[in-house]
Amino acid sequence: MRPITLIRNARHWRTGERVDLGFREGLIVEDPGTREAGSVIEAGGLLVAPGLVDLHAHLREPGDSVKETIATGTRAAAAGGFTSVCCMPNTQPVLDAAVQVEWVRERAAAVGYCRVHPIGAVTMGQNGEQLAPAMALRNAGAVALSDDGRPVVKAAIMRRALEYARHAGLPIVCHEEDPTLKGEGVMNEGFMATRLGLRGSPNVAESVMVRRDVELAALTGGRVHLAHLSCAESLEALRDAKRRGLAVTGETCPHYWTLTDAAVGEYDTNARMNPPLRSAADRDAIIAALADGTLDCCATDHAPHTADEKRAPFDQAPDGIVGLETALALTLTYLVKPGHLTLQRALELWTDGPRRIFGLRPVRLEPGDPADLVLIDPDAGWTVDPERFHSKGRNTPFAGWRLTGRALATVCGGRLTHVDPAVHVARARRDAAAAPSTG
Amino acid sequence: MKIAQASPAPDLASPGARAGLVSSPAPGDGVPHHDLPLHRDPRHLLGLEGLGRAEILALLDAAETCRARLRAGGMPFDDLRGVTVLLGFFEDSTRTRVSFELAARHLGATVTTLTTAGSAISKGESLYDTVQNVRAMGVDLVVVRHMASGAPYFLARHLDVGVINAGDGRHEHPTQGLLDLMTLRDAWQGRFEGRRLALVGDIAHSRVARSALFGLRALGASVTIVGPRTLLPAGVEGLGCTLAATVEEAMEGADAVMALRLQRERMDGGLLPSLGEFARVWGLTPERVRLMNRDAVVLHPGPMNRGVEVTAEVADSERSVILDQVQNGVALRCAVLARCAAARPVRGFGRSAGRPGGEAA
Numbered sequence: 001m002r003p004i005t006l007i008r009n010a011r012h013w014r015t016g017e018r019v020d021l022g023f024r025e026g027l028i029v030e031d032p033g034t035r036e037a038g039s040v041i042e043a044g045g046l047l048v049a050p051g052l053v054d055l056h057a058h059l060r061e062p063g064d065s066v067k068e069t070i071a072t073g074t075r076a077a078a079a080g081g082f083t084s085v086c087c088m089p090n091t092q093p094v095l096d097a098a099v100q101v102e103w104v105r106e107r108a109a110a111v112g113y114c115r116v117h118p119i120g121a122v123t124m125g126q127n128g129e130q131l132a133p134a135m136a137l138r139n140a141g142a143v144a145l146s147d148d149g150r151p152v153v154k155a156a157i158m159r160r161a162l163e164y165a166r167h168a169g170l171p172i173v174c175h176e177e178d179p180t181l182k183g184e185g186v187m188n189e190g191f192m193a194t195r196l197g198l199r200g201s202p203n204v205a206e207s208v209m210v211r212r213d214v215e216l217a218a219l220t221g222g223r224v225h226l227a228h229l230s231c232a233e234s235l236e237a238l239r240d241a242k243r244r245g246l247a248v249t250g251e252t253c254p255h256y257w258t259l260t261d262a263a264v265g266e267y268d269t270n271a272r273m274n275p276p277l278r279s280a281a282d283r284d285a286i287i288a289a290l291a292d293g294t295l296d297c298c299a300t301d302h303a304p305h306t307a308d309e310k311r312a313p314f315d316q317a318p319d320g321i322v323g324l325e326t327a328l329a330l331t332l333t334y335l336v337k338p339g340h341l342t343l344q345r346a347l348e349l350w351t352d353g354p355r356r357i358f359g360l361r362p363v364r365l366e367p368g369d370p371a372d373l374v375l376i377d378p379d380a381g382w383t384v385d386p387e388r389f390h391s392k393g394r395n396t397p398f399a400g401w402r403l404t405g406r407a408l409a410t411v412c413g414g415r416l417t418h419v420d421p422a423v424h425v426a427r428a429r430r431d432a433a434a435a436p437s438t439g
Numbered sequence: 440m441k442i443a444q445a446s447p448a449p450d451l452a453s454p455g456a457r458a459g460l461v462s463s464p465a466p467g468d469g470v471p472h473h474d475l476p477l478h479r480d481p482r483h484l485l486g487l488e489g490l491g492r493a494e495i496l497a498l499l500d501a502a503e504t505c506r507a508r509l510r511a512g513g514m515p516f517d518d519l520r521g522v523t524v525l526l527g528f529f530e531d532s533t534r535t536r537v538s539f540e541l542a543a544r545h546l547g548a549t550v551t552t553l554t555t556a557g558s559a560i561s562k563g564e565s566l567y568d569t570v571q572n573v574r575a576m577g578v579d580l581v582v583v584r585h586m587a588s589g590a591p592y593f594l595a596r597h598l599d600v601g602v603i604n605a606g607d608g609r610h611e612h613p614t615q616g617l618l619d620l621m622t623l624r625d626a627w628q629g630r631f632e633g634r635r636l637a638l639v640g641d642i643a644h645s646r647v648a649r650s651a652l653f654g655l656r657a658l659g660a661s662v663t664i665v666g667p668r669t670l671l672p673a674g675v676e677g678l679g680c681t682l683a684a685t686v687e688e689a690m691e692g693a694d695a696v697m698a699l700r701l702q703r704e705r706m707d708g709g710l711l712p713s714l715g716e717f718a719r720v721w722g723l724t725p726e727r728v729r730l731m732n733r734d735a736v737v738l739h740p741g742p743m744n745r746g747v748e749v750t751a752e753v754a755d756s757e758r759s760v761i762l763d764q765v766q767n768g769v770a771l772r773c774a775v776l777a778r779c780a781a782a783r784p785v786r787g788f789g790r791s792a793g794r795p796g797g798e799a800a
């Protein structure tokens with residue numbers, strides 16, 4: 001991760017103008033003509049944008065390093081163009097105490113390839129019963145609270161959690177799922193599940209909980225962020241909440257705008273996730289809600305599992321797919337290329353959108369901003385090969401897909417965290433007379 | 440001969456120059472989701488979905504030949520001599536297991552049985568490891584019954600042996616479906632076109648229902664389903680059947696009726712108020728049977744709850760072909776084993792794929 005002092009000849013993601021960007025001590029500086037030791041990237045007309053942010057990733061550490069580690073997960077993030085990842089607390093142990101949050105941050109600072117912002121648990125052990133110490137978690141660096149992986153089943157607990165989280169000023173990220181309506185469902189309820197003889201989980205298992213938490217946001221004034229929305233009914237509920245001016249935001253994931261439950265095919269466990277892939281009508285509703293601004297941001301729900309775990313009969317396999325290394329390309333290929341979203345709007349969903357929701361420091365590519373950015377070739381064609389992933393997880397339904405658009409270099413805090421071999425990085429000419437004696 | 444030119448190396452200085460090189464795929468492109476590649480492999484019988492009319496009729500013809508040979512006696516035959524069949528029953532079953540075992544032995548196969556109790560599975564071994572071990576032992580055909588829908592697909596994907604689905608979860612039970620077709624062909628004098636079957640009861644949990652439905656549709660018959668709304672799966676009309684509001688409407692003018700087994704556990708999940716209510720509203724009574732055509736028959740895949748799905752009077756009536764179904768089971772399974780054995784690749788020492796496995800046909 002060598003320091004970068006200059007990016008030459010990039011194209012600004014908003015204006016399209018040719019820009020040079022200089023960096024010093026992790027920040028963007030006014031005068032790009034720096035002479036400090038470092039490397040220069042010849043961008044050759046590549047798009048430069050703020051580094052992507054993933055509000056919703058499972059880095060699996062501590063406890064499940066066989067699936068992923070902070071090192072491998074953040075390396076995958078850097079390869080996908082991300083400079084910040086918010087990691088979910090459903091680890092072992094659960095991130096429900098300051099010491100756990102601190103451990104993740106220290107570990108990330110030591111071995112990570114991007115900024116890692118931990119999300120603390122809503123309840124102790126994510127058991128849905130006893131509130132976790134929101135203030136201590138925030139002071140340790142948590143940027144949000146969530147029991148993701150499972151819902152907060154009891155409405156009264158969610159109410160108290162939203163009230164208490166106001167002290168910490170943190171949003172609660174809601175994994176919406178009514179366990180009684182979901183039952184033992186392993187995929188979307190509908191024709192595909194019926195045909196395959198698999199138990200289905202209906203859209204309303206998600207949307208009734210969305211409705212509940214919208215009402216609780218109204219009651220408490222707490223901030224609700226709806227995780228991985230998958231169906232039309234939930235989007236309607238989010239629209240209603242916004243109409244009422246409530247502090248409710250929502251995200252969706254690339255698999256919900258690219259795939260439907262037909263992807264399960266002949267029991268492909270890489271098409272098993274929670275919430276499940278829905279119908280074509282739901283997929284279209286997701287795209288419409290991204291276009292009309294109902295959805296505030298995208299997230300990956302990156303959920304690595306081992307090959308052994310996924311190599312099981314469908315209803316015994318774990319939920320989840322990896323997403324960090326395909327997110328950008330799935331956005332450009334399926335939202336921008338068909339014309340649903342402009343390139344700028346699509347990138348906002350991965351940059352300004354998530355930064356605003358979690359109160360992360362803005363990156364506008366202006367002097368004084370963090371030097372967190374990505375160089376993108378929006379036209380690069382490539383084929384998804386899970387064997388080449390940096391993530392330990394190979395569980396993706398997109399293997400073999402031909403996609404368009406790719407992050408070719410990622411800079412985080414002024415350091416080069418990922419670079420494609422095709423990008424030319426020149427060691428800056430060290431002017432012996434001008435070079436400082438120390439770096 | 441023309442050789443396609445490799446595209447030039449990407450020119451980073453002009454990313455726009457490469458725009459349009461890659462065509463925009465529609466969602467789902469690159470992964471043929473609607474394909475059933477495993478289904479179509481003749482080594483396997485994973486389900487009746489996707490099987491064509493000719494394929495099904497060939498199997499039924501073969502089963503009739505087998506039935507005649509079995510009636511004439513002289514077992515065991517040597518159709519499957521040298522073929523090793525593993526019966527992997529990871530869920531309780533009596534009639535299907537016995538039926539497959541008899542069929543395999545009648546054809547001269549070496550048969551071994553693996554059940555959940557006492558097997559490595561109960562010691563925590565994964566299904567994947569179990570099947571790897573089985574493969575290492577040199578099995579030719581695996582007959583599998585499993586509580587997980589799709590488990591036979593899992594085996595077919597990870598083993599290079601033939602896999603016969605003997606019932607997977609609530610998905611399919613293709614040999615049951617075929618023997619139902621065999622029974623109906625007898626009852627309907629060989630003609631499926633224009634015939635209609637009423638399927639009554641718990642469709643959601645029934646693998647028998649799906650197989651019967653796919654099979655009858657392929658042969659040109661139609662299917663009407665009826666049952667409590669709590670036991671009808673979402674989008675079931677998409678399977679190619681029509682929904683009736685009442686059991687009377689479904690049975691009126693039908694050429695056969697199949698009552699599906701009702702599991703007593705369904706009461707616990709809040710799916711049904713009581714067995715008594717089910718029997719009154721959806722049970723096959725003599726009055727309801729009389730609504731069907733004159734030569735219509737009554738089927739039940741068993742095991743039957745007398746007095747619930749079917750009254751004793753109907754079960755024991757001359758309309759009932761329930762025991763014919765059981766009898767046809769052995770012959771039908773002989774035909775299926777022979778078909779899958781004939782299609783298997785050459786394996787092991789001196790074993791020939793050309794063994795007269797298919798001769799029963």
